[in-house]
Amino acid sequence: MATNPMHQFEVHRIGPEIKLGEIDISFTNASLFMLISSIAILFVFNLGTKKNSTLPSKLQLLAELSYTFVSKMISDTAGSKAKPYFAFIFSLFMFVLFCNMFGMIPYTFTVTSHIIVTFVLAIFIFIGVTIIGFIKHGFGYLKLFVPSGVPVLLLPLIVVIEVISYLSRPISLSVRLFANMMAGHTMMKVFGGFVISLGIVGGWLPLSFSVALTGLEILVAFLQAYVFAILTCIYLNDALNLHH
Amino acid sequence: MIKKKIFQLIFLSFLFLEEAFASESSGMPQLNPEFWISQIFWLVLTFGTLYLVLSKFILPKISANLEKRKSQILENIEAAEKSREESEDKIKEYNKIVQDSKIEAKNYFNQTREKILKDINQKKENLDKEINEEIKKAEIEIEDLKNKSPEKINKIAIEISTDIIRQLTSIEVNNSSISAIVNDLSKDKDKYYGI
Numbered sequence: 001m002a003t004n005p006m007h008q009f010e011v012h013r014i015g016p017e018i019k020l021g022e023i024d025i026s027f028t029n030a031s032l033f034m035l036i037s038s039i040a041i042l043f044v045f046n047l048g049t050k051k052n053s054t055l056p057s058k059l060q061l062l063a064e065l066s067y068t069f070v071s072k073m074i075s076d077t078a079g080s081k082a083k084p085y086f087a088f089i090f091s092l093f094m095f096v097l098f099c100n101m102f103g104m105i106p107y108t109f110t111v112t113s114h115i116i117v118t119f120v121l122a123i124f125i126f127i128g129v130t131i132i133g134f135i136k137h138g139f140g141y142l143k144l145f146v147p148s149g150v151p152v153l154l155l156p157l158i159v160v161i162e163v164i165s166y167l168s169r170p171i172s173l174s175v176r177l178f179a180n181m182m183a184g185h186t187m188m189k190v191f192g193g194f195v196i197s198l199g200i201v202g203g204w205l206p207l208s209f210s211v212a213l214t215g216l217e218i219l220v221a222f223l224q225a226y227v228f229a230i231l232t233c234i235y236l237n238d239a240l241n242l243h244h
Numbered sequence: 245m246i247k248k249k250i251f252q253l254i255f256l257s258f259l260f261l262e263e264a265f266a267s268e269s270s271g272m273p274q275l276n277p278e279f280w281i282s283q284i285f286w287l288v289l290t291f292g293t294l295y296l297v298l299s300k301f302i303l304p305k306i307s308a309n310l311e312k313r314k315s316q317i318l319e320n321i322e323a324a325e326k327s328r329e330e331s332e333d334k335i336k337e338y339n340k341i342v343q344d345s346k347i348e349a350k351n352y353f354n355q356t357r358e359k360i361l362k363d364i365n366q367k368k369e370n371l372d373k374e375i376n377e378e379i380k381k382a383e384i385e386i387e388d389l390k391n392k393s394p395e396k397i398n399k400i401a402i403e404i405s406t407d408i409i410r411q412l413t414s415i416e417v418n419n420s421s422i423s424a425i426v427n428d429l430s431k432d433k434d435k436y437y438g439i
Contacts, residue, residue, distance in 0.1 A: 010273040011283070023281050030279065031286035038294040045298065049305040054313055067306045087299030094298075095291055116280045117287055182274065 005189035009113055009182065029109045030117070037098035037111065066094070073230060078237035085236060092121065093229035100181060100221030104214070112224075113181035115174060122174035125232050133239035144238060173231055180224045184217045401426045 013026045048063030056064060070090045074082050082089075096112055103110025111117055133141040145162040146155065191213060194206035402423045409417050 006271055006273060011276075011279040013279075020285075023285075024279070025282045025285040026279070027286070028279050028282055030283050031290075034286050034290040038290040041294060042297055042302070045302045045306075049302055049309070052305060052309040054316060060309075063302075063306055064310060067303070067310065087303050088295060090303060091291065091295040091298050095294055111287075113274070114283060115274050116277075116283050120284050120287055121291075178274070 005186045005193065008109070008185060008189060011109075011114070030111055030114060033099065033102055033109045033111045034117075037095060037102055040102070041094045041098050066090075070229070073226075074233050077230060077233040079241055081240040082233065082236050089229055089232055089236075092125075092232060093225055096121075096177065096228050097222060097225035100225055101218070103181065103185065104218055104221060110181050110185055112177055113185055115178045118174035118178045119170065121228075122170040125173065125235065126170040129232075129235045129239045132236070133242070136240060137242050141239070141242065143242060169235060173228065177224050177228050180220055184213070184220055188213050188217060398423070398426045 011028045011030050013028055014032060015027050017024065018026045044059065045063050048057075048059040048061075051057060051060065053060070067090070070093055071086060074086055074089055078085075099111040102108050103113065130141075133144070137143075145159050145166065147158060147162065150158050188210060191206045191210040195203040195210060198206060402419065405422050405426065406417055406419060409415065409422075
C-alpha cells in the first residue's frame with residue numbers, strides 16, 4: 001500500500017465525520033493543508049507588514065517584493081483596468097504557490113494535485129471572467145468569438161473553434177495544474193521506491209534522480225502557480241479590454 | 245454507491261475526458277468523489293477567508309507603505325531639486341555681486357585716473373604758462389640788454405681807446421672826437437658784431 005505511488009493522493013478524514021444535512025463536509029488531510037497554506041500566507045504577510053518601516057526588514061521586503069511582482073504581472077498582461085481584481089489574483093497566486101510548496105515537504109498532502117480543487121478555482125475564474133465581460137461590454141462581449149480580419153468564408157468555422165477554446169479554458173487551466181502536480185509527485189514517489197528496492201548497491205542512481213527531481217518539482221511548483229495566475233490575468237484581459 | 249456514480253458523472257461531463265480518466269479511475273484517488281464536496285467546502289472556506297483577510301487588512305497596508313515610500317522619495321527628490329535651485333540662485337547672485345564690484349572698481353579707477361590726468365594736465369599748463377611768461381620776461385630783458393649794449397660798448401670802447409691812446413702817446417685826446425669815431429664804427433653794427 002505504501003509503495004503505491006498514488007497512495008499519497010488519498011484523502012482521508014481527520015477527526016469526526018461532519019455532516020451538513022446530507023452532505024459530508026468532514027475535515028480531511030486536504031482541508032488541513034488548505035488551512036495550513038492559508039495560515040502560513042497570512043502569518044508571513046502579517047509579520048511582513050507589522051512594522052511597515054521605510055527601510056524594510058527581510059520579511060517586509062518579501063511581502064513587498066511579492067506585492068510588486070504580482071502587481072507588475074497584472075499590469076503587464078491585463079492593464080490598469082484589472083486593478084480591482086488585484087487582491088483576488090494575489091490571493092490565488094499565493095494560495096496555489098503555498099499549496100504547491102507545502103506539497104514538496106515529504107509526507108505532506110498536495111492540495112493542488114486534486115482535480116476537484118483546481119477545477120473549482122478554474123470554473124470560478126471562468127464564470128467570474130465571463131460575468132465581468134458581459135457586464136463591461138454587454139452582448140458586445142460575444143465579439144470575442146469573432147476575430148477581426150478573418151475571411152467571411154472561414155468565419156463560421158473560426159467562431160466554432162473560438163467558442164470551443166473559450167469553453168475549454170477552465171478545463172485546460174485546472175488540468176494543467178493538477179496534472180503537473182500529480183505527475184511530479186508520482187514520479188518522485190516512483191524514484192523513491194526504486195531507491196528502496198535497489199538498496200545500498202544500486203539505489204544511488206535513482207537517488208540522484210530523486211534529488212534532481214526535487215529541484216525540478218520546486219521549480220514546477222512555482223512555475224505552475226505563476227502560470228495559473230498569469231492565465232487568469234490573460235482571461236481577465238480578454239474580458240476587460242475587448243480587442244477584437 | 246449511487247451518490248458516488250452521480251458525482252462521477254457530473255464531473256466527467258464537465259471534463260469531456262471520460263475515457264482518459266475512466267480507464268484509470270480505480271488507480272486515481274483524485275477521481276474518487278467521496279470527499280469532493282468536503283474539499284470544495286474547505287477550499288471555499290479557506291480561500292475565501294484568505295482573500296478577505298488579504299484584501300481587507302494586509303494588501304492595503306503594503307500598498308500604503310509602498311505609496312508612502314514612493315512619495316517620500318519624491319519629496320526628497322523635490323527638496324533636493326529645490327535646494328539645488330536655491331544654490332544656483334545664490335551662485336548667480338554671488339556672480340552678480342562680483343561682477344558689479346568689478347565694474348565699480350573699474351569705474352572708480354577710471355574716474356581717479358581721469359581726475360589725476362586732468363590735474364596733471366592743468367598743472368602742466370600752469371607750469372607752461374609760467375615758463376612762457378618767464379621766457380618772455382627774459383627775452384624782453386635780453387632785448388633790452390641787447391638794445392642798450394651798443395651804447396655801453398661804445399662808452400667802453402671810447403674809454404679804452406682814450407686809455408690806450410694816452411698810454412701809447414701820452415696825448416690828451418678829446419673824448420668827443422673818439423666817441424664820434426666809435427659811433428661811426430658802431431653804425432656798421434652788422435659788420436662788427438656779426439648779428
